[in-house]
Amino acid sequence: MDELLARAHALGADRRNTNYAGGNVSAKGKGLDPATGADIDLMWVKGSGGDLATLQPSGLAVLRLDRMRSLVGVYPGVDREDEMVAAFDYCLHGRGGAAPSIDTAMHGLVDAPHVDHLHPDSGIALATAADGEELTRKVFGDRVAWVPWRRPGFQLGLDIAAIHAGNPGAIGCVLGGHGITAWGATSTECEANSLEIIRAAEDYLARNGKAEPFGPVVPGCEPLPQRERHAWAAALFPVLRRLASTDYRQIGHYTDSAEVLDFLSRAEHPRLAALGTSCPDHFLRTKIAPLVLDTPPTGPVDEVIARLGTLHTRYRADYAAYYQRHASPDSPPMRGADPAIILVPGVGMFSFGRDKQTARVAGEFYVNAINVMRGAESVSRYAPIPESEKFRIEYWELEEAKLRRMPAAKPLATRVALVTGGGSGIGKAIARRLAAEGACVVVADRDAQAVADVADEIGGTAVIADVTSEDAVAEAVAAACLAYGGVDLVVNNAGLSVSKSLLDTTVEDWDRQHDVMARGSFLVARETARVMIAQGMGGDIVYIVSKNSVFAGPDNIAYGATKADQAHQVRLLAAELGEHGVRVNGVNPDGVVRGSGIFASGWGAQRAAVYGVPEEKLGEFYAQRTLLKQEVLPDHVANAVFVLTAGDLSHTTGVHIPVDAGVAAAFLR
Structure with missing residues (x-):
C-alpha cells in the first residue's frame, strides 16, 4: 500500500x-x-x-x-x-x-x-x-x-x-x-x-503537430490588456453567475490563462466548443458544451449583457432538447439546463459549481479539454465520443448514486461573503464563522499581514482595502467578483473609536471617525448593492453597529454619533433595497473587550479611565452591568451575523439585534 x-x-x-x-x-x-x-x-x-x-x-x-x-x-x-x-x-x-x-x-x-x-x-x-x-x-x-x-x-x-x-x-x-x-x-x-x-x-x-491547430487569430478576439480584461470580467461575472444560477445557485471561478485566451482568439473555437468535451471526467464537470459569446466584448456593457441573455435562453432550450433526445423512461430527471462553462473571447473563461472547488475544477477540466482539442487538431481532427454516449454517462444511474452520497450542503454554501475589518477582532470571528458554515469569504482590511493570515486560515481571499477610499472599495468588490463571481453577503464591520469629551474632540477626530464608519459603510453598501442588483439573487448586508447607537454615554460624541449614523443606514437601505430581495440588518454589540481590535488599540484604556476601573478588568466591569452578567466575545457577534444570514430569518429586514448580554438602557424602542 x-x-x-x-x-x-x-x-x-x-x-x-x-x-x-x-x-x-x-x-x-x-x-x-x-x-x-x-x-x-x-x-x-x-x-x-x-x-x-x-x-x-x-x-x-x-x-x-x-x-x-x-x-x-x-x-x-x-x-x-x-x-x-x-x-x-x-x-x-x-x-x-x-x-x-x-x-x-x-x-x-x-x-x-x-x-x-x-x-x-x-x-x-x-x-x-x-x-x-x-x-x-x-x-x-x-x-x-x-x-x-x-x-x-x-x-x-x-x-x-x-x-x-x-x-x-x-x-x-x-x-x-x-x-x-x-x-x-x-x-x-x-x-x-x-x-x-x-x-x-x-x-x-x-x-x-501543426503550428496553429485552432486556425488564425480573429480580429477583435485577441486577448484584451490585463487591466481591461479584468474590468470586463468583474463587470460581467455577476450577470453570468445569475444566468448560471437559474436552476441552482452557483459559485464562479474566472480563468484567463494563456491557453484559454489563445483558444478564444482563434477561428476554430466556435466549432470545437460546440463539439464539447470527450473524456467522461471532463464533461461530467463541464456539461455537454460551453456557452460561447459569439461577439467580442467591444461594445457597451449593456449590449454584451443583453446578447449573453439571449444566448443563455438558447443554451437552455438546446440542453433541454438534448435531454429529450436521449432520455428514457428510467433516466434521472434533468438536473438543470444552465451552462457550467461560459467563454468570452478576449476576456476568458467563467466556470461554475456548487462550491469554489467544484467551480475551479470545472475550469481546470475545460483547460484540459482545450489541450486535448489542440493535440487532436494538430495531427488529425478532433472527434469526441457521440452525444448519445455523453448522455449515457451524464445521466448514468451510478453517477446519480454518487450525487446522492454527497454530504448535505452547509447553510451558507454558494454564498459569497465580504467582511470589512476582517483582519482582527469581531471581523476575524465573523469571517471564521461564515467560512465554517460554507461561505466563500473575502476578507478586507488595511493590515496586509493580518488579512492574509485570516484568509489563509479560513481558505478565503484577502483584499487590502481602506474603506474610506471610493476607489479602494470598488477595487475590493471587483476582487470579490473576480474570485467568486459576485457578492451575496456583506458585513460592514470596519471601524475605530475615539473616546473623548465634546471639548476635547477635534475636527480631525470627528472626520476620521465618520470617514471610516459612516462614509466607509455607505461606500461598501453602495458598491456591493450594485453587484447584488446585477446578480438578481437577493442578498444580505449586515452592519456591526453598537449599543452606543441608541444609548448616550459620556465622552463618546464622535463614536456614538457615527454609530447612530450606521444604525439609520440600516433602516434606510432596508427600505430601498427590499424590492431587489436584499435584506439589511444590524447587530448591536457592547463590551466586546477580549479579542477586540478596537479595545486593544487604546479604546480599552480610554473607556477604563472613564469608568475608573483597571483596563484588565474592563470586560468584567461591562459584564457586571448587564442583565445576564456575562461577558460578550467576538464569537457571540459572529453568531448573530450567522443567524441573520443563514436563511431561517428570510423575512427579516431593517432590524437591530442586541448582542450585549442585556443592557436595559439600550433596549430598542
Whole structure:
C-alpha cells in the first residue's frame, strides 16, 4: 500500500499525467484473512472520488481478488453491467475504505500486479483523434494497444484484460475517447510504463503537430490588456453567475490563462466548443458544451449583457432538447439546463459549481479539454465520443448514486461573503464563522499581514482595502467578483473609536471617525448593492453597529454619533433595497473587550479611565452591568451575523439585534 500511495502521489502531482480527481491506481498483494489466519490475495485500488496527488489509505478500496475475479462467472452482460458495482461490495476485505469505483473491474481483471488508469491530455488527444487507432500504432507500435470507445464498466475491464493477455509485449493501451491504462510487474515498472505512454504521446504531438491547430487569430478576439480584461470580467461575472444560477445557485471561478485566451482568439473555437468535451471526467464537470459569446466584448456593457441573455435562453432550450433526445423512461430527471462553462473571447473563461472547488475544477477540466482539442487538431481532427454516449454517462444511474452520497450542503454554501475589518477582532470571528458554515469569504482590511493570515486560515481571499477610499472599495468588490463571481453577503464591520469629551474632540477626530464608519459603510453598501442588483439573487448586508447607537454615554460624541449614523443606514437601505430581495440588518454589540481590535488599540484604556476601573478588568466591569452578567466575545457577534444570514430569518429586514448580554438602557424602542 505504501508503494501504491507513493506512485499515486508522484503521478497525480503532475497535471500532465492526469486531471484533478481523475484516474485510479491499484496494486495486488498478499494479506491476512483474520477469519482463517491464512494469506489471501488482495487488491488495493483508489475508490470513488478523491485525487491521486493527495490519496490516503482511507481513499482506497480493498477487495479479495478471488471473489472479485469470480464475478466473471455471474456477469449478466453489458446491458446489465451496472449491477456489478453493487457486487463489488461483496468482495470487500474488512470494514472502512472508499466505495469501489466503476473502474474497479479494469484493475482487478487485468492479470498484472500493478495497474494505472490515467487521463493525460496528450493521451486523450490521441484517443479523440478521428484516426486515433492508426496514430496509436504509429506512435507506439506494438507496445501500446488500442481499445475502441466503451463506457467505463465491467465489460471494459474484460476487454482490457483480454488485450493484456493477448499482447504479452504491450505495456498498456489507449482507450478511445477516454484516456490510457498501463500495467507493470512492480510499482516502479508500472509508473515508468505510464510515463512512457504519456511522454511519447507528448513528444509525437510536439514534433508532428501543426503550428496553429485552432486556425488564425480573429480580429477583435485577441486577448484584451490585463487591466481591461479584468474590468470586463468583474463587470460581467455577476450577470453570468445569475444566468448560471437559474436552476441552482452557483459559485464562479474566472480563468484567463494563456491557453484559454489563445483558444478564444482563434477561428476554430466556435466549432470545437460546440463539439464539447470527450473524456467522461471532463464533461461530467463541464456539461455537454460551453456557452460561447459569439461577439467580442467591444461594445457597451449593456449590449454584451443583453446578447449573453439571449444566448443563455438558447443554451437552455438546446440542453433541454438534448435531454429529450436521449432520455428514457428510467433516466434521472434533468438536473438543470444552465451552462457550467461560459467563454468570452478576449476576456476568458467563467466556470461554475456548487462550491469554489467544484467551480475551479470545472475550469481546470475545460483547460484540459482545450489541450486535448489542440493535440487532436494538430495531427488529425478532433472527434469526441457521440452525444448519445455523453448522455449515457451524464445521466448514468451510478453517477446519480454518487450525487446522492454527497454530504448535505452547509447553510451558507454558494454564498459569497465580504467582511470589512476582517483582519482582527469581531471581523476575524465573523469571517471564521461564515467560512465554517460554507461561505466563500473575502476578507478586507488595511493590515496586509493580518488579512492574509485570516484568509489563509479560513481558505478565503484577502483584499487590502481602506474603506474610506471610493476607489479602494470598488477595487475590493471587483476582487470579490473576480474570485467568486459576485457578492451575496456583506458585513460592514470596519471601524475605530475615539473616546473623548465634546471639548476635547477635534475636527480631525470627528472626520476620521465618520470617514471610516459612516462614509466607509455607505461606500461598501453602495458598491456591493450594485453587484447584488446585477446578480438578481437577493442578498444580505449586515452592519456591526453598537449599543452606543441608541444609548448616550459620556465622552463618546464622535463614536456614538457615527454609530447612530450606521444604525439609520440600516433602516434606510432596508427600505430601498427590499424590492431587489436584499435584506439589511444590524447587530448591536457592547463590551466586546477580549479579542477586540478596537479595545486593544487604546479604546480599552480610554473607556477604563472613564469608568475608573483597571483596563484588565474592563470586560468584567461591562459584564457586571448587564442583565445576564456575562461577558460578550467576538464569537457571540459572529453568531448573530450567522443567524441573520443563514436563511431561517428570510423575512427579516431593517432590524437591530442586541448582542450585549442585556443592557436595559439600550433596549430598542
